[in-house]
Amino acid sequence: MIDDETRYRAVDSRDARFDGVFFTAVTTTGIYCRPSCPAVTPKRVNCTFYPTAAAAQGAGFRACRRCRPDSVPGSPEWNHRADLVGRAMRLIGDGVVDREGVAGLATRLGYSARQVQRQLTAELGAGPIALARAQRAQAARLLLQTTDLPVTEVAFAAGFASVRQFNDTVREVYDRTPSGLRAEAGAKRSTTAATAGSIALRLAYRGPIDTAHLLDFLALRAVPGVEEVVGAAPGPRTYRRTLALPNGPAVAEVDGLPAGAPADRGWLDCRLHLTDLRDLTTAVHRLRALFDLDADPHTVAEQLGADPLLGPAVTARPGLRSPGHVDPHELAVRAVLGQQVTVAAARTLAGRLAARYGTPLPAPSGGLTVLFPTAAALAGAESADLAMPVSRQNALRGLCAALADGTVRLDAGVDREEAGAQLLALRGIGPWTVGYLRMRALGDPDVFLPTDIGIRHGLTRLAAPADPKAAAEAARAWAPWRSYAVHHLWALAS
Known part of the structure; x- marks a missing residue:
């Protein structure tokens, strides 16, 4: 505080x-x-x-x-806080209030609408409707200043229920009419974005960012047909993937920092190709989580950099992030596929399942052809398509069935401890899988994976004891940022 x-x-x-x-x-x-x-x-x-x-x-x-x-980037508090307010802010960022109202938000959080309103207002000075309204205003400004969409279409694409509500909000927040706000962009405004269903924007971040590590990490795990990293280091590279959004499929592209750009430039260039512009806010929120753009790297570096063991590695890689994911169900499936096999083998199997059970895009986009399969689709996957031991096949089907029927929840507003307990109760899901999902799907900044082979290799590079017990003991000094320590050790191992 x-x-x-x-x-x-x-x-x-x-x-x-x-x-x-x-x-x-x-x-x-x-x-x-x-x-x-x-x-x-x-x-x-x-x-x-x-x-x-x-x-x-x-x-x-x-x-x-x-x-x-x-x-500006969102407060880093909403990344790591596990209380009601933190969970609510993550759900609001994902557009839940726009889609389901305050009642839907409260149901997901397990509280009454009155309790949610009271807690958010007491701490943040605004309730869920006001917070969602501010988010809609920002989306409206982005659409007005980057597309040629008619103002009426902008209103509904940004999530407003009526044109009058849209006009009143824009005037109140920006002291401009929508047409006046659009005129401020002048010649910088795109003339093709509206007809192409595409939006070019900047994803803001604070402090330095290590996009080389992010793109290396994502490229190594990219599922064929679903994800790709185009370009080769040390030249410019772009991460591309398909997104299953509430109103239709989309393709997202995020560029790494160009050569010579400072690590603290403040934004990454992004392009979104949306079926429905109402998904703009949700798409941006999920990409921000994937690239960990709301993190505070200065605070993380201050803690980890002071450690005698890990400090030199932290100093050598400023701005290293702990990437999340755009779809927790997809990540859960991929985590099970990766049990006891190499990353390359897991990626190959995930690509085969995507081709067999995924939903094809209306038209291919480069190497992207399909949306990753839903949990419901994979719950009934045939054994012939699952090149893994029977016990792991059963674990995968059991996980997918639990995700599909809501027995296990991994959405942005779930309680992390509760979700971890639900996962551990499933046959074939162990501590490593739960920790990995807490770190990436649930955005927990304080997860350590002492049995992970990459962690052990990274500790060996530091000439430190690598057995799980010693590793867990050393990691106690890295709390509450152990997820970032994991990525530093993985970077050392690679």
Whole structure:
């Protein structure tokens, strides 16, 4: 927790590390900004601080047109917090309120709508409707300034229930009409995005980022037909994959940092090819989770870099992230496929299952041809298609059946401890699989995998004891960022 005086010092020094962590509202101007706003620093007496953009908007402040506070990375708290508020924020980011309303959000969280409203308002200064509204406003601005979609279509694509609601929100948040907001983009606005169903955008992040590690990690595990990394190091590379979104399939492309670009440039270039533009917010949220873009690498490095054993590796690879995933059910299947076999063998088997049980794209896109199979489809997979021992076949079918009928939940709002217990109760699912899913599917930043062969190889490279008991003991000093330590050790091993 940080106090208001610390927040003001961050504003006075224009410290970008706090962008998204809090927002500064200036009473004399009626606007709110990110901490790194380049405008003249306001007097302390005129500053009020809010934990979310929605809270600032609810207090009557509008977004600064200079620093665009709605476009900053999200608070890193929503990555690692496992309480009700953290889980709710992840679900709101995924568009659950837009699709299912507050009642749907509350049901997923296992609380009443009144309890959810009270907790979010008490801590964040805004309830779920206001938080979702702020998210819709940001999506509307993006569509207005990057596409030629008619304003009416933008309203519904951004998730608004009516054009009037859309107009009122845009005026309140940006102090502009939708047409005025679009005019600000001028010649920078795309003229092809609307007809192509495509949007080019930037995915913001804080601190440095090691995209080389991210792309190496994803390329090694890329499922044929579902994912690919095009280009070769040290040249430019792009990660591409299919997405199964609520309103239709999509293809996403995210570029690594170009040669010569600083690691702290602040954004990754992304292109989304959507069947339905209403899926924009959900697609962006899932890609951000995949690339761990809301992380705070400075805080992680401060903890891990001070460790005598791991410190040199952390210093050598600034900005290393702990990638999540776009589909927890897909990751769960792939984790079981990877039990007791090499990464290459698991990838090959996953590709075969995708070709056999996945849903083909309406038209191929490069090497991408299919959506990864649903859990329901794989629950009935034939033995001839599962090149693995019978015990693992049964484990895979049992997992898929539990995911399909809701016995096991792995969505963004699930309680991690509860999900871990549900997984362990399934036959053939052990601690390594549960830990891997907690780390990647559930975004847990504090997971260690002491029995993992890559961990053991990484510890050996550090001349440290590599047996599971000694490894787990050494990792105690790396809490609460042990998931990042795992990736440092994997990087050493490779």
